[in-house]
Amino acid sequence: GAGVSQSPSNKVTEKGKDVELRCDPISGHTALYWYRQSLGQGLEFLIYFQGNSAPDKSGLPSDRFSAERTGGSVSTLTIQRTQQEDSAVYLCASSLIGQGADTQYFGPGTRLTVL
Amino acid sequence: QKEVEQNSGPLSVPEGAIASLNCTYSDRGSQSFFWYRQYSGKSPELIMFIYSNGDKEDGRFTAQLNKASQYVSLLIRDSQPSDSATYLCAVTSGGSYIPTFGRGTSLIVHP
Numbered sequence: 001g002a003g004v005s006q007s008p009s010n011k012v013t014e015k016g017k018d019v020e021l022r023c024d025p026i027s028g029h030t031a032l033y034w035y036r037q038s039l040g041q042g043l044e045f046l047i048y049f050q051g052n053s054a055p056d057k058s059g060l061p062s063d064r065f066s067a068e069r070t071g072g073s074v075s076t077l078t079i080q081r082t083q084q085e086d087s088a089v090y091l092c093a094s095s096l097i098g099q100g101a102d103t104q105y106f107g108p109g110t111r112l113t114v115l
Numbered sequence: 116q117k118e119v120e121q122n123s124g125p126l127s128v129p130e131g132a133i134a135s136l137n138c139t140y141s142d143r144g145s146q147s148f149f150w151y152r153q154y155s156g157k158s159p160e161l162i163m164f165i166y167s168n169g170d171k172e173d174g175r176f177t178a179q180l181n182k183a184s185q186y187v188s189l190l191i192r193d194s195q196p197s198d199s200a201t202y203l204c205a206v207t208s209g210g211s212y213i214p215t216f217g218r219g220t221s222l223i224v225h226p
Contacts (some may be wrong), residue, residue: 014128031212043203043220056213091158103149104214106158 002026004107006092012113013082019109021077025094032075033104034067035091043091051076084115117212121217128224134191136220138204138226141185147186148180148213149205159203166205194224 005024013019025032034046045059049069060066064082069075079086091113093104118141122224128134147166147181151159156184165171165178165187177190189204205214 011145043216045213045216048213099126102212103161103164106160109158 002107004092004094006050006090006107006110008110009108010111010113012115014040014108014115015084015097016081017080017100018078019112020064021079021092021112023075023077023092023107027091029094029096029105031070031095031102032069033093033095034051034077035073035093037086037091037109038088043064046077046090079112082112084114087112103111117145117206117208117215119204119215121215121220123220125220125221125223128194128222130194130196130224130226131225132194133224134194134198134224135184135192136189136202136204136222137186138188138206138217139186140204140206140215141206142206142215143155143185143206145182145185145216147207147208148178149207150176150178150187150189151203151205151216153201153203153219155200156195162202163183178216191222194222195226198222 007022032049047054050071064080067077090108091109092107095102095104096099120139149161149164152157163178165180172180175192179188201218201219205216207214
């Protein structure tokens, strides 16, 4: 079946602009995660959804970052007033139930470049 | 704060050799352990998971877990150039929904 998809694959924006990143998880997966990966760095957790609720937003780096999920499916990560330090690859992952040994499946990522 | 440590490498091995990748973690309550492979410019893909002490084998890959010493390792037998990638270790605590990732070890398998 289809895997996790993300759009756009690449986004170049100017400092101060808002951007929206989209994630389509695997059908039936209740858990959805957003991560950020900067060049040569590990995965930085941003936010976790269980269904449409976000019980853990602790990883969001500032109030310029927000995310929502609708219909227990598609999620959008919004970054307002982008800064150059926001440049990174934003990865979305989904898993069946979001607990313990549950396997996460990653999307291809969105490469964000803020000029 | 939960930490997962990996040597960044690069680890360079000749084709056909055994590559050994190590990961240590700080949280004694950790229960699930994952190894992901990430090719350059690509997203991580799961290779193996383990949650019992001992070895778990899958083809050329073996995961080894030692909870007393708080380390988990990944052995790749008969290494191939196509195994060249960054290997990420991830750990979740009991009941947790958010894995903690290490920064990854870069593996280079040269012909």
